[in-house]
Amino acid sequence: MADTANKTLDPRLNRRGFLKGCTMAAAALGLSETVVPKMVEAATSGQRPPVIWMHFQECTGCSETLLRGAHPDLANLILDIISLDYHETVMAAAGYQAEEALHDSMKKNRGKYIMVVEGSIPTKEDGIYCKVAGKTALDSLNEVAAGAAAIIAIGACATFGGVQAASPNPTGAVGVDKLITDKPIVNIAGCPPNPVNFLGTVLHFMTFNRFPALDQLKRPKFGYGRRIHDHCERRAHFDEGRFVEQFGDEFHQAGYCLYKVGCKGPETFANCPTARFNEMGVWPVSIGHGCIGCTEPAFWDTMTPFYERIPDVNIPGTGIIEDADRLGTQILGVTAAAVGIHAAVGIGKRLIKGKSGSDES
Amino acid sequence: MAYEKKKAWSILLRLYHWAFALSIVALCITGFYIHDPWTNTVAEGSQSFVMTWMRFIHFVAGYVFTGAMLARIFLYIFGNKWERLPEQLPVTPRNIKNFFNTLLRYSYIKDDHDTDRLGHNVLAGMTYVAIIVAAVFQTISGFYLLFPEIGTWEVYGVMIFGSQQYARYIHHLLMWLFMIFAFIHLYLVIWNDIKEPEGLVSAIFTGVKFQHKT
Ligand code: HEM
Ligand code: SF4
Ligand code: SF4
Numbered sequence: 001m002a003d004t005a006n007k008t009l010d011p012r013l014n015r016r017g018f019l020k021g022c023t024m025a026a027a028a029l030g031l032s033e034t035v036v037p038k039m040v041e042a043a044t045s046g047q048r049p050p051v052i053w054m055h056f057q058e059c060t061g062c063s064e065t066l067l068r069g070a071h072p073d074l075a076n077l078i079l080d081i082i083s084l085d086y087h088e089t090v091m092a093a094a095g096y097q098a099e100e101a102l103h104d105s106m107k108k109n110r111g112k113y114i115m116v117v118e119g120s121i122p123t124k125e126d127g128i129y130c131k132v133a134g135k136t137a138l139d140s141l142n143e144v145a146a147g148a149a150a151i152i153a154i155g156a157c158a159t160f161g162g163v164q165a166a167s168p169n170p171t172g173a174v175g176v177d178k179l180i181t182d183k184p185i186v187n188i189a190g191c192p193p194n195p196v197n198f199l200g201t202v203l204h205f206m207t208f209n210r211f212p213a214l215d216q217l218k219r220p221k222f223g224y225g226r227r228i229h230d231h232c233e234r235r236a237h238f239d240e241g242r243f244v245e246q247f248g249d250e251f252h253q254a255g256y257c258l259y260k261v262g263c264k265g266p267e268t269f270a271n272c273p274t275a276r277f278n279e280m281g282v283w284p285v286s287i288g289h290g291c292i293g294c295t296e297p298a299f300w301d302t303m304t305p306f307y308e309r310i311p312d313v314n315i316p317g318t319g320i321i322e323d324a325d326r327l328g329t330q331i332l333g334v335t336a337a338a339v340g341i342h343a344a345v346g347i348g349k350r351l352i353k354g355k356s357g358s359d360e361s
Numbered sequence: 362m363a364y365e366k367k368k369a370w371s372i373l374l375r376l377y378h379w380a381f382a383l384s385i386v387a388l389c390i391t392g393f394y395i396h397d398p399w400t401n402t403v404a405e406g407s408q409s410f411v412m413t414w415m416r417f418i419h420f421v422a423g424y425v426f427t428g429a430m431l432a433r434i435f436l437y438i439f440g441n442k443w444e445r446l447p448e449q450l451p452v453t454p455r456n457i458k459n460f461f462n463t464l465l466r467y468s469y470i471k472d473d474h475d476t477d478r479l480g481h482n483v484l485a486g487m488t489y490v491a492i493i494v495a496a497v498f499q500t501i502s503g504f505y506l507l508f509p510e511i512g513t514w515e516v517y518g519v520m521i522f523g524s525q526q527y528a529r530y531i532h533h534l535l536m537w538l539f540m541i542f543a544f545i546h547l548y549l550v551i552w553n554d555i556k557e558p559e560g561l562v563s564a565i566f567t568g569v570k571f572q573h574k575t
Binding site: 216217226239242259267268269297298299302303311324 | 397400403407410412413467515516519523526527529530533534537540541544548552
């Protein structure tokens with residue numbers, strides 16, 4: 001098995017690294033290790049699924065995380081099990097050559113290729129805000145999606161619009177599933193997502209010929225089925241009411257729960273506490289910073305201020321942006337004043353008229 | 362002048378009222394704690410599960426609140442004449458008249474109280490309907506926060522609120538609505554109790570209101 005692996009795969013990827021990558025993906029998927037041989041078989045069958053990777057409004061952070069993992073085996077594995085026919089930032093070709101590669105692959109593999117989308121798609125003004133090779137992102141998306149077997153949207157931008165879609169969303173940026181509705185779509189959410197979730201999805205697709213089970217927001221359940229908070233190592237501190245009050249205070253040093261400094265773990269679905277990052281067993285909360293909820297829809301609008309629990313209230317048309325509790329207290333104060341005036345008028349009237357309401361009339 | 366006792370509120374309505382009122386008090390206090398836990402357990406391993414208890418009380422009170430809300434919705438359909446929905450809304454000429462009459466009465470322009478109704482005045486009735494609608498949203502967001510992975514709540518939660526965080530935000534804002542409502546409600550009930558001979562406050566305990574004998 002191992003040697004078969006090395007015939008089709010990059011020789012730099014050794015057997016151990018390869019199996020390790022597959023096992024990591026299987027573990028992330030929540031599959032038993034008995035499927036690892038099946039996965040290895042699929043990954044080494046030589047039938048590498050052609051992948052066309054499109055970049056729209058984005059920072060390429062997602063590609064960077066995939067390719068520059070601290071664990072080179074993972075990156076190699078991803079590049080080796082798929083046939084990356086088009087990827088603007090990684091491919092050697094440029095200009096017309098690149099365009100040709102794209103069209104060749106689209107023609108040759110029509111109906112078979114996987115389309116990966118990184119970045120959001122601007123829709124305002126017919127999408128003129130993002131153009132590649134003279135075509136708008138909107139047109140490229142529709143063209144490439146038409147021949148795709150399936151679509152993987154990677155990153156906050158391609159899934160839910162990302163920072164470009166943050167209010168007031170000047171370019172009308174949206175995620176892929178707002179525009180394409182007739183293809184299977186998986187959302188690998190996160191800014192950037194954990195490479196394991198992308199790899200797990202691809203391996204699942206290759207092994208079982210379908211995508212893994214998805215949640216309501218099309219995120220694979222193996223990676224996004226559970227809240228951060230329900231699997232966090234600081235949860236005991238939360239339950240017992242021990243909180244960091246301020247970054248750097250004694251409670252922070254003691255490793256207490258980050259809830260009061262705005263940790264969004266209770267409302268964010270992701271496997272960060274279990275999958276972790278950089279093969280070093282770290283994730284934000286483990287190093288003392290709260291989760292910012294990057295795998296959730298509209299996180300720039302709903303998870304900010306990052307160091308508060310809930311967003312401020314924004315009353316449209318008035319320019320009022322205020323903390324909910326401060327606003328609530330103010331409204332309650334105005335109500336109390338109104339009630340006071342109302343009662344005073346009643347008492348005043350009664351004193352003048354010397355008569356109470358309708359009861360004795 | 363003589364008064365006669367008239368039955369206005371069924372036992373279920375009175376039970377609903379107090380379950381609703383008391384659960385709201387508990388939910389606002391524990392909800393505030395959940396939002397901004399004002400204690401900090403310093404001694405570790407001290408068996409003080411403050412947050413856990415607050416959340417537990419919140420959820421138990423949440424079920425009471427939900428039960429009360431469902432009882433009120435039941436009464437809107439199957440309750441007595443004064444409890445049913447059409448009586449609460451300005452949908453008949455009699456109710457429209459009462460609505461304006463109540464506005465004038467509350468602004469001290471007019472003094473006479475409509476005597477053709479034992480139930481809520483239309484302004485109050487409408488407000489209570491709005492509060493029950495808010496309660497429906499509060500319940501859906503609450504259960505979505507509680508059971509985010511369970512199919513039904515996930516489907517409706519995402520459909521209505523889009524995400525956990527947004528549900529939490531709405532849940533929090535609605536808390537303020539309930540608090541402000543409770544404040545105004547208390548004031549107007551006492552105001553009415555002073556001005557009219559009905560016995561509004563005792564009626565929610567006994568179900569009986571007083572009217573002039575005709
Ligand atoms: C008048 C009714 C209610 C009020 C005023 C209220 C208030 C609150 C508040 C202020 C929060 C904190 C949210 C934040 O972080 O800002 C909260 C959280 C929560 N509420 Fe309610 N709530 C009510 C009804 C309910 C109901 C009916 C349920 C359903 C069981 C419910 C379940 C929850 C849950 C699950 C949370 C999240 C707690 C956590 O896990 O951290 N609530 N509530
Ligand atoms: S999701 Fe985040 S990391 Fe990925 S491309 Fe968009 S902005 Fe960059
Ligand atoms: S640190 Fe964040 S995720 Fe962890 S228990 Fe506290 S609130 Fe939950």
